[in-house]
Structure formats: structure tokens, C-alpha cells
Amino acid sequence: xxxxxxxxxxxxxxxxxxxxxxxxxxxxxxxxxxxxxxxxxxxxxxxxxxxxxxxxxxxxxxxxxxxxxxxxxxxxxxxxxxxxxxxxxxxxxxxxxxxxxxxxxxxxxxxxxxxxxxxxxxxxxxxxxxxxxxxxxxxxxxxxxxxxxxxxxxxxxxxxxxxxxxxxxxxxxxxxxxxxxxxxxxxxxxxxxxxxxxxxxxxxxxxxxxxxxxxxxxxxxxxxxxxxxxxxxxxxxxxxxxx
Numbered sequence: 001x002x003x004x005x006x007x008x009x010x011x012x013x014x015x016x017x018x019x020x021x022x023x024x025x026x027x028x029x030x031x032x033x034x035x036x037x038x039x040x041x042x043x044x045x046x047x048x049x050x051x052x053x054x055x056x057x058x059x060x061x062x063x064x065x066x067x068x069x070x071x072x073x074x075x076x077x078x079x080x081x082x083x084x085x086x087x088x089x090x091x092x093x094x095x096x097x098x099x100x101x102x103x104x105x106x107x108x109x110x111x112x113x114x115x116x117x118x119x120x121x122x123x124x125x126x127x128x129x130x131x132x133x134x135x136x137x138x139x140x141x142x143x144x145x146x147x148x149x150x151x152x153x154x155x156x157x158x159x160x161x162x163x164x165x166x167x168x169x170x171x172x173x174x175x176x177x178x179x180x181x182x183x184x185x186x187x188x189x190x191x192x193x194x195x196x197x198x199x200x201x202x203x204x205x206x207x208x209x210x211x212x213x214x215x216x217x218x219x220x221x222x223x224x225x226x227x228x229x230x231x232x233x234x235x236x237x238x239x240x241x242x243x
Contacts, residue, residue, distance in 0.1 A: 014062045020172050020200065023162040030157070031060060034101065034131060035067035045125065046156025047133045048140055054199030055163040057135040061103045064133070068101065086110055093117035095124035104134040107153060108143055115149050122152040135161075169193050169200060173207055182211055185222040195230060 016035065021028050030047070049057055061083060068081040081101040084092050086109035093104075093114065102125060104118055118134075125132045136143055140154035164172065170189045177184050188210075196206055206229075213229050214221045 014059045015066055016060070016063045019056055019059055019063060020164060020168065022164045022168055024159070027159045027161065030159075031064060034133070035064055044157050045131045046122075046152075047131070048153050048156065048158045049133065049135045049161050050137060050139050050158070051161035052163060053137065054197075054201075055161040056200070057161055058105055059201070060161070061105050061133065061135060064101065064103060086114070088114065090114055090117035093121045095121055095128065095130075097128070100130045102130060102132040104132065107134050107136040107145065107149075108138065110145065110149075112146075115146050119146070119149045119152065122149070122155075126155075164200065166190075166193055169198075169203060172200065173203060176204060177207065177211075180211070182207075183221065185220065187223045188221060188226050191223055191226060 016028065016031060019028065027049070030044075034047075049060070051057055065081050065083045080099050081103065082096065082099045083103045084105065086104075086106035090113045094117075102121060104121075107118070110118060122132060134153055136153070139160070140150055140158065143150050143153065145153075170193065173189050173192075174184070192206060193203060196203065210221055210226055210229055214225060217225070219225050
């Protein structure tokens with residue numbers, strides 16, 4: 001079975017500019033300020049983002065890392081941002097005086113030990129300074145975590161990260177294709193978003209695969225070609241999709 005998705009070039013770094021804002025304009029303005037300014041000087045130091053899988057939670061956190069990496073490179077300084085995945089060891093949650101922005105991804109997946117470590121990190125950020133942004137799949141009140149951590153996740157600003165509508169996804173993919181000079185036949189994108197993984201990362205990867213398949217077969221990017229490719233591809237594992 002062909003695996004064109006695995007043969008595509010490495011994915012470009014995630015950035016705030018590449019995130020499709022949709023109904024998340026207020027949140028993106030806040031993240032831009034946090035990426036550009038010193039978090040210690042901001043009034044709001046705790047932010048919690050929640051939304052369904054594929055809404056882009058991991059994208060925006062990694063985009064924050066890349067944004068601060070760029071700033072650090074420009075000033076010959078070390079990045080002041082620490083990204084912590086849900087499966088990280090408890091030691092990864094240790095407070096560091098040279099860090100001002102802490103990012104904890106997928107809090108709903110934290111182990112018992114990691115929950116204790118995250119709780120301690122919240123307290124240290126509150127006492128010693130910095131900013132902490134956390135993500136989860138539900139609002140803080142609905143998280144099945146230890147009560148003291150759940151309470152801290154609700155300390156500051158809380159935003160639901162809204163996914164794109166089907167129409168917005170089609171518009172975004174159309175612009176992506178047009179920017180690369182790719183011509184799509186009518187019906188390709190509506191069919192794709194109803195017969196494949198629905199997050200933008202997976203949809204964009206499949207559009208790249210379709211472009212490559214079109215070049216290999218010397219056939220235009222039509223609905224029959226997409227159906228043929230989808231029949232050959234192994235569906236993406238939902239656990240690997242962008243959160």
C-alpha cells in the first residue's frame with residue numbers, strides 16, 4: 001500500500017502566522033503579546049486553552065516556542081520558553097529562573113506524578129514570576145485531575161479554541177493551493193474534508209500528497225484522482241493528529 005504522506009518533506013515549523021485564526025482573534029492577539037513582550041510584565045500570568053482534538057492547541061504552543069526562539073536568536077540569548085508535553089517526566093516541570101514562559105500541553109493526559117509536578121510549577125510561577133499557558137480537551141471544571149491542580153488551571157484567562165468550519169477549511173486549503181500554483185477541480189476539497197481526517201494538519205498533508213501523486217501520474221488533481229489516492233492510503237491514526 002502506498003504511503004505518500006510518509007514520503008513528503010519534513011513539515012515546516014509551526015508559527016502563529018500559519019495558524020488560521022477563525023473565531024480565535026482575541027486569543028491570538030494575547031498570544032502575540034506574550035510572544036513579543038516579557039511575560040513578567042503582563043497583568044495576566046495564567047492562561048488555559050481548551051478545545052477538541054484538531055482545534056490547534058499543540059500548534060499554538062509550539063508556535064509560541066518558535067516565536068521566542070526567533071527572538072532569542074535575534075538577541076543572541078537563550079530562549080526563555082519551556083514547552084512541556086503531557087508525557088514528560090516530572091523533572092521537566094521544574095521551575096527555572098531563566099524561563100519566563102511555561103507551556104503545558106494536554107493537561108488531561110497528565111499522570112499522577114506529573115500532576116503533582118505541574119501543581120508545584122503553578123505555585124512557583126505565581127510566587128517567583130513568569131507566565132504559564134496550559135491546554136486541555138475540556139474546560140477546567142470538567143477535567144478529571146486532582147482538585148488543587150484543576151483549580152489552578154482555572155486561575156486566569158480561559159479560552160475555548162474554536163476549530164474551523166468546513167467552509168473555512170475549504171477557503172484555507174484553496175488559498176494554500178493557489179499560493180503554490182496548484183489547480184484543483186471542483187469537488188476535490190469538499191470531498192476531502194468529508195472522507196479524511198478533519199484537522200487542518202492532516203488535510204494539508206493529504207493535499208500535498210495529492211499534488212505529488214498528480215505529478216507522478218501526470219494527471220490533473222480531480223475528484224477521481226483523489227478517490228484513487230484515498231483508496232491507496234492508510235488512514236492517519238487519530239492519536240497522531242494535531243491537538
